[in-house]
Amino acid sequence: MRFTRKQNALATAVMLASATIVLPAQGHDLAIELVEVTARAEPTDGSTLLSEAPITRPTHDAGELLRSVTGMTALRRGGRGFDPIIRGQSQSNLNVIANGAYSYGACPGRMDPPSTYVGVDSFDSVSVIKGHRSVIYGAGGSGGTLIFEHLRPELGNNGMTGSVTTGYTGNSDLGSLSGDFAVGNDRGYVRAFGAIRESGNYEDGNGDRVASAFESTSAGLVAGIDLSPETYLEISHEQASEDDVWYAGNGMDAVFADSASTSAKWVQRSVGIIDTLEFTAYFSDVDHLMDNYTVRNRSMMPNGAAAPSSSTTWGGRLLATLSSADAELRTGVDYRANDRRAELYMDMGKDGSYDMLVARMWPDAQQRQTGLFAEADYRSSAVDTWRLGLRVDRFDSEVGEAELSAGMMGSATPVRLYEQFYATTQTRNDDHGVSAVLGWDRRLDDAHLMSVNLSRSVRTPDSSEQWIARSANGDFWVGNPTLDAEVHQQMDVRLMHDSGRLNWNLSLFVNEVDDYIERFAAGSADLYRNIDATLFGSELDAALQINERWRARVGIAYTRGYGDNGDLAQIAPLETRLNLDYQQRGWALGLEWVAASRQNNFDPAVDVDSPTAGFGVLHAYGHWNLTGQLLLEAGIENLFDHAYAYHVNAGNLDPFNPEAVRVNEPGRQGWVKLRYTF
Template identity: 65%
Template sequence: MPWKAACASGWHSASEARRRGSVTLCRIPRVPCIPYNPRRVFPAGAFPMRRPLLLSPLFCGLILAHTPAGWAQRDHDQAIELVEVSAQRTRADALLFSESAVTRPTHDAGELLRSVTGMQALRRGGRGFDPIIRGQSQSNLNVVANGAYNFGACPGRMDPPSTYIGVESFDRVAVIKGHRSVIHGPGGSGGTLLFEHERPELGERGVAGSLTTGYTGNSDLRSLSGDVAAGNDRGYLRVFAASKRADDYEDGDGRRVASRFDSDSLGLVAGIELGSRGDLQLSHERSAEEDIAYAGNGMDGVFADSRSTSLRWRQQDLGPLDGLELSVYRSDVEHLMDTYSVRDRSPMPMGMAAPSSSDTWGGRLLASWQRGAVEWQLGADYRVNEQGAILYSDQGKDGIYDALVSRMWPDVRHRHRGVFAELDYAASAVDSLRLGLRWDDHASQARGSALPAGMQGMATPERLYETFYGSAAGQQDDAGLSMVLGWDRQLDSTLLFSANLSSTLRMPDSSERWMARQTPMGAWVGNPALEPERHQQIDLRLEGGDAALGWAVSVFADQVDDYIERYREGSADLYRNTDALRHGLELDGHWSLNDALSARAGLSWTRGESDREDLAQIAPLELRLNLDYRRDDWAVGLEWLVADRQTHFNPAVDAEGPTPGFSVLHLYGHYSLATDLTLELGVENLFDRSYAYHVNAGNQDPFEPTVLRVNEPGRQAWVRLRYAFGH
């Protein structure tokens, strides 16, 4: 949102819009970047009954679909914007083009982020794409939606937190690569993903919305989504919903890949002004998924349900403070996977089932104060996450569990509390500095570690910890300091240099510290004695350009002390601390060849290795090239994606052996049938190539002993029709 528009709305001040680091809007055609503020276990047979999610019959509103952002007007029917934090501060006339436009329909937030240079997403099927930023993933990333944290409930990562985010409804995704700010919670060494709803821009009638329907061949994916918003200067109400149905797709060799799913979601966002300087926003979102087939996991998802609620209060000019913000949230996830309900994975009469849950709640208090060239942000945050997962045997595959095999997450509880302070200082007309410090205190315990499991109840979690590590199962307390130091220098009117140094503490997650699974096929056991990871990073960036040509180059390195590494010992998957190093580079460019023709390019390369071996899930050299031609009512484009052969891999996690390189071509386009009606269509993998990304499900799931790579879809055509009203 432009600064003056932010002020006019009454919801943000100009100083607030400049706060928390510059962010660049990634849109096509290239436009000046606008500084943006990204602020702000169940006993046997007693798994809770799943409540079906009924979709509202009202499917109208904002479709934040996946067409190139430049094809939409900047109002309520605009396509979702991908945003990257690239510096502490950037002047309003600075230019940056670090992200590719979104050029295909995506139905999972992780899949959407594949279009960002330096980001990948691990595929397991048609859902559950796990985001990766510069080789870091899982608990190295903070995923926040409207201020609420969410954690998946599946030990096998079928449901990373991003998969529960209804990507159709969010206006903006802020991608923070690396650790650039201390205000977004603990950890986040790899980066932070901020999914945000903006205040809707309504027409004179005070009502706006849109409706989108789409179809993708190959997987027979049908989608319907919509959003409607109504309000006035004092407040607004926005309601949105989406429904998707997909079958298995075929890869380029004609082999069927298990990827079917049914997904429904709905939510609302309501906001009201409190006087002339305050506001209150309530957000609630629910999602329900079922019959989810995973080619890259040993089980399938029977269902996965999520509920998330957040409340945010903001007040400006409160005494000596420029702003005060209080946010609270709660997110709950219920998940059930088994080997027989979606697909019968084994001819044996006995099946396996694993109900699990993850409940998260917390809040943040944030105060801001600015005087002259100095701006402070001070605050505190608190978060609790409770996770439980139990593995049962089911002799008749009838849903009646016969024996408790393992307490995989034995009633695990993580409690975090932190305080932070961040200073932004405009040292001169061309220099700006940032210093951020935060102190985190973390307590973790497995409250069910002494409960019986396995044959005769002897395989208790605490017995497994003692057997494999000689460690007790008591509460683990960790605390430490994290730091950010940034410097931006405007070298001239078109050239900006940015440097960012950081030191970050990342705590072990539930699987790394408390996993306790043992079966006749092997064991998967966490290590209670793990030390937290200490990430020490440097990120240097140079960007420049004019109206016709823009470019950016970044180099980065991450030295990790006490890196948490998964390894195999016999038939057991275990964890240990070691040291590791990641480093790499990214290049982005955009060329406006004439008024109608433009080209974009993005290149990324990352290398990772520990003291012992190559790091897992590190993408090879990747290149993405786009050529776009647009007229008043229509546009066409092509995207060429090339990945090099990856010879660096970790056989304990990655699929064994090098990953072949690939080259694929995608086509896309749109045509405005009427003022409010747009047809979008395209073809992915035009030449029907058989290929897979190196970052892949591979051997990550101990439920699946077979090492495999999940191939991407073969050739598939897609079409979408979008109708917008009230603008």
């Protein structure tokens, strides 16, 4: 059998993203932080900035971009596929929504988390909701929700706008070319975008080569039209292709990973007593192939291994909004479906011609969720605002190929593996969940705002936790069909200060989790079980406009997590980020110092089995507005060429540097971008 990819019909080319954090919005959604991903001429946080665009830094994908948000980090396996983590929660504890569409990666080893396929180059903003503060974005989301949005373009007098960006990053020889174009009028528009990136392997601060090369292309089309003054219709389609992706933190490399996503949004205003009625529908499809011989020969044995996999997601939401002078009610229904399939083959000749099925890792895993929700914001006084939200969900999950054998070279059927490790032959699991939010915001005075948020959220097991069935060479990775859903009970208290030149916000949070799903090791098997767990921590963000030229920012985050069996996995230690920016009209310079303390609290069954050393690295960056339309950006990452790794990075599985404990970050690297806008 030869594994082939699904064909992409769109051409590729787009623009490289930049990131700057914007202060939270008002109302009970003040916990939403915006990450702008396009250049803007005006300041975005109310401060007085004399330069004509925000200072930016290069990013490889959406997960890496979100590392710049206090309280967030991302797991690195190589140069692509950064897996976001918010307050110690990741994977299916985060809802990732791009233009109204949910999607799930197709790799059981999470080479491709959903953020991989988000064309961060083209999205105008990313909203980061930490914790569970709203019931309208779907079930789960206990760790948070990431919302990537295309905004309606602001067209010039000639009815068009656009940009072209090219960039280069040393060390990894990363080159990029991108474009974003829109045409239309005050009634409708069409927008096209695309990007190309190609990177080699970078060197870490020790001078060791880290497997991280990749080729990436993405493209998309968005069209919107006002059918009437009260009716708006928008349709979008995006495709992304990853080729020859090297991973230091995985036992295989990705031959290809292709994603296609289509969504449609219909908005109707003034429908009787309903102010706005919005319907969104979406369909996304991911096709993925990993092996240990095509991209580079990593197999020491005559036989190679290959694992084709796929993930298909579809669904929609109907949302009605009703408002009065002091209140707003949002209510509706949503549906989400996901089908996943993954198989493991032994390739006798390493050419795809003599393949033997070894395991049905995702044996046609099917998950369905239907939810009913209502959420209201009410201003009870001039200084008090309340939020009350409630949703009820039904979850259905099953596997369609659990009784099928893996073939002559294969092990037991998936259902036999479930029976062997969990004493069950269950192939279906139905459940329901009730989630709720209670929020209170109080304006203490002109400069201070307090926000308290209590919530309950339910997160069902994902396809791997419940149905994975891998058996090869005496090693096992088996999901637990009898797992209960996680129930998160959270409290988040936030105090914000805004006095013009000085802005800061301090958050304290605690999350008590019933039936936390823990991955653990039992001999040569990786298994799953329910435990009780607690996560807690704090975050501080502050910005000071020292004078009209100088600005300082600081972000500090700490999260601690433990359960019945000790420390939880993938919990970042205390992290600090300091920025000092100097800005003149037309140009700006800045320094960023990123530091993390030593992490002695970890789960050896998931994390690398040793503490993670602390680190401190310095980045320099700046830009120069050459003309009103041409912007030059440049910088040096890891200025002093330190060797370091984030605690959450994957364990090194690469023969380039077998002594490395974790996948190291890049050593010193210079970068430059040139953006032309019109």
